[in-house]
Amino acid sequence: MSRHVVTFTVNGVAQRVEVEARSTLADTLRESCGLTGTHLGCEHGVCGACTVLVNDIPTRACLMFAVQADGAAIRTVEGLAAPDGTLNALQQAFQDHHGLQCGFCTPGFLMLSTWLLERDEVLSEATLREALASNICRCTGYQGIVEAVRSAARKAGRWAE
Structure with missing residues (x-):
């Protein structure tokens, strides 16, 4: 090799x-x-x-x-987290909105969502759901994940009301 x-x-x-x-x-x-x-x-x-x-x-x-x-x-x-272990806003939103269960898919959702929130674009419900559909979660039913990213997007001023 x-x-x-x-x-x-x-x-x-x-x-x-x-x-x-x-x-x-x-x-x-x-x-x-x-x-x-x-x-x-x-x-x-x-x-x-x-x-x-x-x-x-x-x-x-x-x-x-x-x-x-x-x-x-x-x-x-x-x-994503601060050097002292403090969760960033997106990680905290996943915790607050029960966006994880077994946690296996969570890193992928967090990284995809980080990209969504860092783009110079305001997210809508349709855009968010379409983007998140590219990752699979077998435990949560997705609603907590959607709510977590929506919450983080609102706090970052990236959500279309």
């Missing part, structure tokens, strides 16, 4: 890892960087549990090879 050295930043920290050419970004984040918040569900890009932000774009880390991320800025769920 050929091995490659890949460098990127993850949550603002420079990383230099040696990977096999076939290593996915999800496996690399989990195994080489110790960031196990990126969950592997379907490993086919369908469920969204592995969603991370690569250069500020939601990306299914199970479908991207680590070598493709060379030079990229990557954000994972571990980078």
Whole structure:
């Protein structure tokens, strides 16, 4: 197997890892960087549990090879909370509105929702539901997730009333 050295930043920290050419970004984040918040569900890009932000774009880390991320800025769920562990507004909204149950899908929903809230766009109910439909949750019934993102969007001034 050929091995490659890949460098990127993850949550603002420079990383230099040696990977096999076939290593996915999800496996690399989990195994080489110790960031196990990126969950592997379907490993086919369908469920969204592995969603991370690569250069500020939601990306299914199970479908991207680590070598493709060379030079990229990557954000994972571990980078959302403050260094002291204080939850950010979106994480707090998920807690307040019961937007998680087993928690397996939560990192992917948080990263997708982070992207939604950081765009220079006001969200509507339809836009929010369409975007969140790209990720799968088997426990919550989605209503708590929708309410959490809606609440965070309102607080950020990104919600169309």
